[in-house]
Amino acid sequence: MGLLVDGQWQDQWYDTASHQGRFIRSTSQFRHWITPDGQAGPSGDAGFQAEAGRYHLYISLACPWAHRTLIFRQLKGLEKMIDVSVVHWLMREQGWTFQAGPGVVADPLFGADYLHQLYTQAEPQYSGRVTVPLLWDKKQQRPVSNESAEIIRMFNSVFDHLGAHEGDYYPLALREQIDAMNTRVYERINNGVYRAGFATTQEAYEEAVQPLFAELDALENLLSQQRYLCGPQITEADWRLWTTLIRFDAVYVGHFKCNLRRIADYPALFGYLRELYQWPGIAQTVNFAHIKGHYYQSHTQINPTQVVPKGPDLDLLAPHGRETLPSQPPTGSAAW
Numbered sequence: 378m379g380l381l382v383d384g385q386w387q388d389q390w391y392d393t394a395s396h397q398g399r400f401i402r403s404t405s406q407f408r409h410w411i412t413p414d415g416q417a418g419p420s421g422d423a424g425f426q427a428e429a430g431r432y433h434l435y436i437s438l439a440c441p442w443a444h445r446t447l448i449f450r451q452l453k454g455l456e457k458m459i460d461v462s463v464v465h466w467l468m469r470e471q472g473w474t475f476q477a478g479p480g481v482v483a484d485p486l487f488g489a490d491y492l493h494q495l496y497t498q499a500e501p502q503y504s505g506r507v508t509v510p511l512l513w514d515k516k517q518q519r520p521v522s523n524e525s526a527e528i529i530r531m532f533n534s535v536f537d538h539l540g541a542h543e544g545d546y547y548p549l550a551l552r553e554q555i556d557a558m559n560t561r562v563y564e565r566i567n568n569g570v571y572r573a574g575f576a577t578t579q580e581a582y583e584e585a586v587q588p589l590f591a592e593l594d595a596l597e598n599l600l601s602q603q604r605y606l607c608g609p610q611i612t613e614a615d616w617r618l619w620t621t622l623i624r625f626d627a628v629y630v631g632h633f634k635c636n637l638r639r640i641a642d643y644p645a646l647f648g649y650l651r652e653l654y655q656w657p658g659i660a661q662t663v664n665f666a667h668i669k670g671h672y673y674q675s676h677t678q679i680n681p682t683q684v685v686p687k688g689p690d691l692d693l694l695a696p697h698g699r700e701t702l703p704s705q706p707p708t709g710s711a712a713w
């Protein structure tokens with residue numbers, strides 16, 4: 378675990394001491410956008426036009442943020458347009474690596490051993506954390522983005538005219554609602570589990586774990602009345618929540634001490650978790666060996682023995698029972 382300082386790799390754990398034991402996530406630095414015609418997007422430079430085969434995605438199968446991008450590549454049928462490399466699940470002294478292992482897909486562009494080499498390839502003096510996902514432009518030989526929330530927005534619509542699957546997960550009519558839901562879920566759940574797990578004081582831990590479960594309780598109530606987070610239609614907000622839910626009982630309950638309740642204890646949330654797991658193409662994006670191996674074996678400050686627990690034994694293929702709640706398919710192509 379480490380970061381780059383002026384292009385030099387330094388093996389360092391998160392600095393929680395300067396924030397009274399709190400984990401503070403740093404902001405992603407590469408923020409360009411692919412657009413249908415190469416015009417500039419909401420941030421960054423112009424020049425990243427949507428083209429099949431032009432972009433390469435670096436992910437970890439362990440990481441919930443990277444998982445979102447893999448899901449959107451799958452939902453939108455972009456497998457042939459965007460190739461993927463997968464890092465090794467262990468993230469230790471050199472950060473993410475491409476060391477060979479089951480499920481690891483090497484870097485075909487530079488033959489990198491470490492993900493940090495791609496960051497310094499892009500910016501020789503780069504300072505900051507070296508994170509997945511990273512979306513790379515092969516034509517300009519530089520990153521498009523290392524911000525998952527923005528990569529999924531791009532995948533949702535910018536390849537539609539090139540033959541991506543139909544389906545808009547950020548429809549105009551629901552954008553305000555989706556944005557509001559994303560904020561709640563990001564702060565209290567997606568990032569909440571990390572704030573609990575990486576906290577190094579009791580206060581910082583409790584500051585995270587209480588709102589996390591208050592929010593899960595609220596979503597349990599919501600999802601017992603409606604099929605998805607923003608109504609009868611599945612949206613981006615659901616997939617963003619789901620990559621945390623799928624890791625929750627296996628990792629966050631034990632390793633991150635988020636143990637007031639398990640997702641399996643919430644009937645609606647657990648049914649919802651199973652429904653989305655059973656969504657076409659989604660189960661194949663889930664790799665519990667990478668997920669559990671990564672957390673339990675990389676964070677040696679939290680789990681010094683690196684022993685990986687065997688359980689939980691969840692039946693994710695059991696009937697989800699959510700058909701009784703009204704649903705409608707995501708329709709149409711997205712507006713850009």
Ligand SMILES: N[C@@H](CCC(=O)N[C@@H](CS)C(=O)NCC(=O)O)C(=O)O
Pocket residue numbers: 378379404405437439440441442443472506507508509510523524525526
């Ligand atoms: N804001 C980023 C966060 C990505 C992120 O934190 N990824 C983690 C893996 S789960 C990572 O690569 N961490 C390495 C580090 O912090 O050194 C996004 O959503 O894309």
